[in-house]
Amino acid sequence: MVDYNILLGGEAGQGMNTVGGVLEKIFTRTGYYIFATKDYMSRIRGGHNFNCIRISDEPIYTHRESIDMLIAFNEETIELHEKHLLKDGLVIDEKAYPFKELAKEIGNIKVIGTVMVGAVIKMLGLSTDIAEGVLKEYFSGDILRMNISALEKGYDLVDKKVTLPSVAAPKKTITLNGNQAVGLGALAAGCKFFSGYPMTPGTGIMNYIAAKQHELGIVVEQSEDEIAALNMVIGASYAGVRAMTSTSGGGYSLMVEAVGLSGIIETPAVIANVQRPGPATGLPTRTAQGDLHFVLYASQDEIPRMVIALRSVEEAFYQTIRAFNLADKYQIPVTILSDQYLADAQTTILPYDFSAVKIEKHLADVQGIGKERYKRYKITEDGISPRIIPGKIPGQVVMVDSDEHDEYGHIIESDTERIQMMDKRMQKIETLKSDIQEPWYVGSEKPETLIVGWGSTYCVIKTVIEALEKQGKSIGALIYGDVCPLPVALFNDYAANANNIIAVEGNYSGQLADLIQQKTCIPIKIRLTKYDGRAWGYEELQAKIQEVL
Amino acid sequence: MEANHNRFNKCSETAWCPGCGNFGILNALEKALNELGLLPHEVVICAGIGQAAKTPQYINANGFNGLHGRALPPATGIKIANKHLKVIVNSGEGDSYGEGGNHFMHTIRRNIDIAHFVHNNQIYGLTKGQASPTSDMGFATGIQTQGVVTEPLNPIALAITLGASFVARSFSGDAEHLKKVMKEAIMHNGYALVDILQPCISFNKVNTFKYYKERVYHLEETYDATDKQKAFKRAQEWGDKIPMGIFYKQKKPTYTECVDCLKKGPALVDTTEDLEKIEKFMDEFC
Numbered sequence: 001m002v003d004y005n006i007l008l009g010g011e012a013g014q015g016m017n018t019v020g021g022v023l024e025k026i027f028t029r030t031g032y033y034i035f036a037t038k039d040y041m042s043r044i045r046g047g048h049n050f051n052c053i054r055i056s057d058e059p060i061y062t063h064r065e066s067i068d069m070l071i072a073f074n075e076e077t078i079e080l081h082e083k084h085l086l087k088d089g090l091v092i093d094e095k096a097y098p099f100k101e102l103a104k105e106i107g108n109i110k111v112i113g114t115v116m117v118g119a120v121i122k123m124l125g126l127s128t129d130i131a132e133g134v135l136k137e138y139f140s141g142d143i144l145r146m147n148i149s150a151l152e153k154g155y156d157l158v159d160k161k162v163t164l165p166s167v168a169a170p171k172k173t174i175t176l177n178g179n180q181a182v183g184l185g186a187l188a189a190g191c192k193f194f195s196g197y198p199m200t201p202g203t204g205i206m207n208y209i210a211a212k213q214h215e216l217g218i219v220v221e222q223s224e225d226e227i228a229a230l231n232m233v234i235g236a237s238y239a240g241v242r243a244m245t246s247t248s249g250g251g252y253s254l255m256v257e258a259v260g261l262s263g264i265i266e267t268p269a270v271i272a273n274v275q276r277p278g279p280a281t282g283l284p285t286r287t288a289q290g291d292l293h294f295v296l297y298a299s300q301d302e303i304p305r306m307v308i309a310l311r312s313v314e315e316a317f318y319q320t321i322r323a324f325n326l327a328d329k330y331q332i333p334v335t336i337l338s339d340q341y342l343a344d345a346q347t348t349i350l351p352y353d354f355s356a357v358k359i360e361k362h363l364a365d366v367q368g369i370g371k372e373r374y375k376r377y378k379i380t381e382d383g384i385s386p387r388i389i390p391g392k393i394p395g396q397v398v399m400v401d402s403d404e405h406d407e408y409g410h411i412i413e414s415d416t417e418r419i420q421m422m423d424k425r426m427q428k429i430e431t432l433k434s435d436i437q438e439p440w441y442v443g444s445e446k447p448e449t450l451i452v453g454w455g456s457t458y459c460v461i462k463t464v465i466e467a468l469e470k471q472g473k474s475i476g477a478l479i480y481g482d483v484c485p486l487p488v489a490l491f492n493d494y495a496a497n498a499n500n501i502i503a504v505e506g507n508y509s510g511q512l513a514d515l516i517q518q519k520t521c522i523p524i525k526i527r528l529t530k531y532d533g534r535a536w537g538y539e540e541l542q543a544k545i546q547e548v549l
Numbered sequence: 550m551e552a553n554h555n556r557f558n559k560c561s562e563t564a565w566c567p568g569c570g571n572f573g574i575l576n577a578l579e580k581a582l583n584e585l586g587l588l589p590h591e592v593v594i595c596a597g598i599g600q601a602a603k604t605p606q607y608i609n610a611n612g613f614n615g616l617h618g619r620a621l622p623p624a625t626g627i628k629i630a631n632k633h634l635k636v637i638v639n640s641g642e643g644d645s646y647g648e649g650g651n652h653f654m655h656t657i658r659r660n661i662d663i664a665h666f667v668h669n670n671q672i673y674g675l676t677k678g679q680a681s682p683t684s685d686m687g688f689a690t691g692i693q694t695q696g697v698v699t700e701p702l703n704p705i706a707l708a709i710t711l712g713a714s715f716v717a718r719s720f721s722g723d724a725e726h727l728k729k730v731m732k733e734a735i736m737h738n739g740y741a742l743v744d745i746l747q748p749c750i751s752f753n754k755v756n757t758f759k760y761y762k763e764r765v766y767h768l769e770e771t772y773d774a775t776d777k778q779k780a781f782k783r784a785q786e787w788g789d790k791i792p793m794g795i796f797y798k799q800k801k802p803t804y805t806e807c808v809d810c811l812k813k814g815p816a817l818v819d820t821t822e823d824l825e826k827i828e829k830f831m832d833e834f835c
């Protein structure tokens with residue numbers, strides 16, 4: 001298997017992202033799969049930032065710490081990352097090669113990045129034609145001509161150093177990040193209204209949908225705050241339009257009251273919480289899995305809700321569509337839990353299967369509600385009342401109420417009606433269980449050691465399990481996507497045979513472990529938690545697991 | 550349509566005190582909607598929480614009784630989703646200017662086509678008598694025991710300054726005037742604020758029906774509602790004499806007219822998904 005890891009480091013504003021972006025396109029168009037992460041600081045200029053591009057001829061979903069090629073835009077990059085450079089690793093910087101001079105010769109210092117791209121592809125034994133094609137998408141006219149000459153100069157400057165084995169039959173692939181995958185999923189689900197307030201790392205979803213609003217004839221509104229964002233979404237949803245919002249933990253905090261509103265007025269809402277470390281402002285551009293408990297319980301009193309954690313860029317698309325369908329089916333708020341690592345990592349995958357996309361709105365028509373005065377909250381066995389939208393059926397009005405209400409949506413205070421409505425809403429949790437997906441399992445058949453994890457740590461855990469299995473260990477992992485309502489069947493099966501159960505999480509206390517304990521009464525004592533704002537690397541995780549075994 | 554039939558009447562028992570100003574406002578609203586020839590399913594009444602905010606409960610129309618302070622955002626979402634609905638907000642001044650002050654500011658900026666009727670009783674009614682953003686200085690309550698020390702908010706002046714395209718004041722005790730202003734606000738293309746003075750017979754013993762009755766007067770017939778400077782000046786009048794009527798009115802593009810797809814296309818709720826087009830978006834990731 002090809003496995004080559006490049007790190008580009010420097011200050012913000014030095015053009016690292018452009019060089020990285022061009023290289024990523026060259027690699028994927030040559031037929032490789034990439035996994036590319038960005039480690040950036042919460043500032044626009046300066047600071048230390050770095051991008052990693054890991055290249056393979058097979059799909060890969062996680063980063064690697066050890067570096068094959070270090071592209072340094074400043075000296076600090078070498079100081080900080082040299083320790084991870086492999087023995088025969090390459091360093092590409094101004095000291096080794098006169099990039100600046102060549103760029104000046106061409107007549108524009110700005111083409112320095114393209115000179116570097118030329119050098120990199122030569123060292124890796126790639127040809128210039130695909131690179132030229134990529135440059136043509138970025139530039140035109142004189143600037144393009146300069147860049148092509150920069151590419152050639154860089155290419156001629158160095159010798160071939162490595163031979164990346166070529167990909168036999170390159171498949172059509174797409175390379176995108178988790179935020180884009182959620183955005184594309186929302187569009188495919190028929191989301192036509194998005195309201196949000198910028199907050200890293202959740203803004204990327206809004207950016208993606210906004211870039212398509214004009215072409216699709218949908219509306220993106222930047223609200224005055226997150227309170228307005230979710231309340232607008234709920235209003236639009238009440239009026240029959242699929243709507244969503246995205247944010248991070250801080251914004252979700254402001255939305256909490258409206259999560260309860262969506263619950264009691266039984267109006268669907270889809271909310272993406274792209275986690276970063278907190279509390280309060282925390283570490284804006286870093287990653288975490290610290291909001292699990294928060295989103296499980298965020299609301300006044302109790303409501304039926306669903307929480308889906310995203311495990312990969314691949315499933316982010318399909319799960320977002322599922323979130324919309326289930327929000328509509330059960331008339332509940334659905335929270336999508338992502339995190340900065342998944343949100344920003346560029347991953348090469350096979351294209352999404354659009355023939356599998358189904359939009360299921362679960363709206364009732366005139367026949368469905370009959371001739372009598374419409375009861376928005378009609379008591380039914382499964383807890384789901386036929387839903388119509390306002391303005392569509394003459395003679396019928398739709399009343400929704402955040403006060404406790406009767407079947408018509410009219411405010412009440414009687415104890416019996418209160419119990420009836422509470423039971424009806426909470427019954428939807430039981431009904432929803434038929435739609436809940438068990439966690440994914442990877443590993444040995446009857447593992448002695450059972451790992452549990454959730455969300456974006458899926459890929460790193462999978463990598464580690466595969467490595468430990470190869471060493472002859474009896475080990476397996478359950479990685480949760482649906483966390484509310486929590487599926488327990490698979491866990492009970494595996495736990496019955498396991499000697500050790502270990503939780504791996506990106507938070508301080510082991511929040512999933514607590515949740516599983518609560519729902520299954522099976523204790524999880526070993527908890528490997530990481531809360532430094534960085535994602536687990538597989539080398540690091542493997543070492544930790546071996547330590548406790 | 551029968552001229553005298555009240556299509557919006559719900560005959561429900563209310564949680565309002567006998568003699569409450571809310572009754573006059575509800576009556577005027579029903580009359581305005583009837584006279585405009587609207588049907589209940591074409592209208593959505595939105596509200597936050599409070600005594601005024603119970604209005605959607607007592608009228609036969611679509612209703613969205615949301616969170617305290619948050620009447621405007623769902624109303625905005627509803628209007629964006631279905632531009633054919635008549636969206637009206639009825640809520641208290643605590644709800645509209647206090648808890649929801651930020652939304653008030655930004656809904657004005659959006660100039661979205663919503664009529665906003667603020668039942669202004671200068672007090673928090675539902676929570677039993679605390680000062681509201683419009684309570685006069687010196688007004689004593691169980692919390693503001695020595696009297697309010699903060700200056701009251703002037704909703705009319707504020708709305709004019711923020712660029713609202715329709716700004717009016719009326720009084721729950723002047724049925725004809727209120728109905729007329731409401732009709733104009735509902736028909737106005739854009740955001741329309743009507744601040745409606747309303748006695749709270751249980752908790753506000755200062756700003757009573759008699760208090761308002763003695764002070765309110767109609768802006769003269771010659772008053773020019775298109776002059777922003779004059780409107781701002783007249784908005785400063787408060788105390789012994791309180792002017793009522795349309796202070797300021799301006800034609801300007803609404804949110805719906807500024808967003809291309811809302812302007813040119815069908816209502817968002819009536820559009821279909823173009824999955825083929827969306828599938829092609831994947832090409833950008835190749």
Ligand SMILES: Cc1ncc(C[n+]2csc(CCOP(=O)(O)OP(=O)(O)O)c2C)c(N)n1
Pocket residue numbers: 598599600601602617640641642643644645668670672673674675676681
């Ligand atoms: C988030 C939140 N905070 C506080 C309350 C309690 N509350 C309900 S109504 C209200 C004030 C009502 O005053 P106003 O909006 O002027 O309406 P009125 O009752 O006077 O008509 C308050 C503070 C609430 N329901 N929700």
Ligand SMILES: [Mg+2]
Pocket residue numbers: 641642643668669670671672673674681
């Ligand atoms: Mg009030």
